[in-house]
Amino acid sequence: MIIVGTGAGGGTLAHTLASSGKRILLLERGDFLPRELDNWDPKPVFVDGKYISEDTWFDRDDNPLQPQVHYFVGGATKLYGAALYRLRPQDFGELKHASGISPAWPLSYDDFEPWYSRAERLYQVHGNGGEDPTEGHRSQPYPWPAVSHEPRIQQISDDLADGGYHPFHAPCGIMLNEEQPHRGLCIRCATCDGYPCLVHAKADAEIIAVRPLLDRDNVTLLTGAEVTRLETDSSGRVVTGVVVRRDGNREVYTGDIVAVSAGAANSAKLLLNSASDVHPRGLANGSDQVGRNYMFHNCKAIVALAKERNDTVFQKTLGINDFYFATKDYQWPMGNIQMIGKSCAEAMRGEQPEKTMFAPEWTLSDVAGHAVDFWLTTEDLPVPENRVTTDQDGRVHLAYSSTNDEEADRLYGELKKILNHIGMAEHHVLRKNFYMCMDIPVAGVAHQAGTCRFGTDPATSVLDADCKAHELDNLYVVDTSFFPSIGAVNPALTAIANAIRVGEHLLGRLS
Ligand SMILES: Cc1cc2nc3c(=O)[nH]c(=O)nc-3n(C[C@H](O)[C@H](O)[C@H](O)COP(=O)(O)OP(=O)(O)OC[C@H]3O[C@@H](n4cnc5c(N)ncnc54)[C@H](O)[C@@H]3O)c2cc1C
């Protein structure tokens, strides 16, 4: 069995399969992310982009862009914020939005629920069930209690609750033991969301799924192994060769089953670049669906300023889903509000130099010391024209236009109302409310999904309900590519749960 990529999908799939004793070859184009002081330094991480790939992709107008992808053992989870949300039950059904329809999945929330529970156990998710009125039923409680709010965030949470909102503790995969701190690896630092964890206390795919397998005789990990092409037999139904570029050489590996888990854009790239006489449009692409329906969320990062200091260290503990669906005042779903890692002066300077000129009397450190940082996520819809294609040199072109902008703007409006409501307005630095608002550009591919969606109809989907390619007998795609829609919560837990689900299917197939 060959697995391409070691992130949330591929790493977790390998972990699920390893105990079977089946021989597994993991092919990962990156290396282990080095442990070094730079891991926790905002300048190399955010300003210099030290851990971002050197890839060049191209946008719809052929302008080059440097995508925010991370080629390491563990994939994007090495840098992720470890906010590990389940999709809402309604996300698995059809939902109407301002820009169109979010389609139904071939499986329901109830089908996914047991896999979510397993995923939460494996990735040590901390949370409090029952606080968020939009969450689905759970067969098991969170394996760990929620990460506590620090005083400023607790105050915001209390104010929100007093105002009739339903703030909840955000589900989070960090190895923090607040009852017995000496037994936890996590030191609750300020450099988590978007940073690698220097002390290996983040529940990422390398630490949780891949490292525990490295001493097993039946698992081999090759790093620096970029899979460039999949070859099939003459019928086109069986992948017979996995072509790898490693140390400048071409190598070919064989396995009875091949699972592609290279991340949504790179999995599509690999299939498209594997075109042949029997698959002229790209492997598994008779439906012309490979690469289409690319989604990455319609997101905004918001920095709200108050006179009151915000000395929070680990800020990503609060979520608000009061606007996840339609409300009595607005007919469309708006999305999720959560906190992100606390902004610091160095990162602000690097990310938004022109927008940090607003506070001549304040240093950036002052600004950062008073900032409260929010992340707004609105669902973006699967649109066929939002797609990954490759050119004759095999390079990625990413055409994307946002959807549901009206919902995203409305969500931003709701956040502003909340901030006024919880008393931040009267403390604002500037006389009027000031918010620094940043839309996430197309290069911000962190939440990429949807390029090989699963479904029951081979004419409109790439994968069947087990994530096997309709057109092949031994090819699976097990990463965020399979999403038919993306909901408005972070995608990693769903990718992890699905990898466990597909892994159990494969164990049945292989036994
Ligand atoms: C900064 C940041 C913050 C995030 N925060 C959150 C969060 O808080 N919560 C959340 O749910 N999600 C978050 N995400 C998103 C989350 O990390 C991804 O949804 C998830 O990792 C996707 O899993 P995947 O298996 O599809 O891809 P990845 O995890 O990216 O794994 C793909 C793997 O394939 C490898 N690869 C690519 N091409 C090839 C090739 N040709 N040959 C061999 N190997 C290849 C890559 O190196 C990588 O290891 C964040 C992402 C980023 C970047």
Ligand code: SF4
């Ligand atoms: S908060 Fe914990 S898990 Fe996150 S980077 Fe710091 S030590 Fe690591």
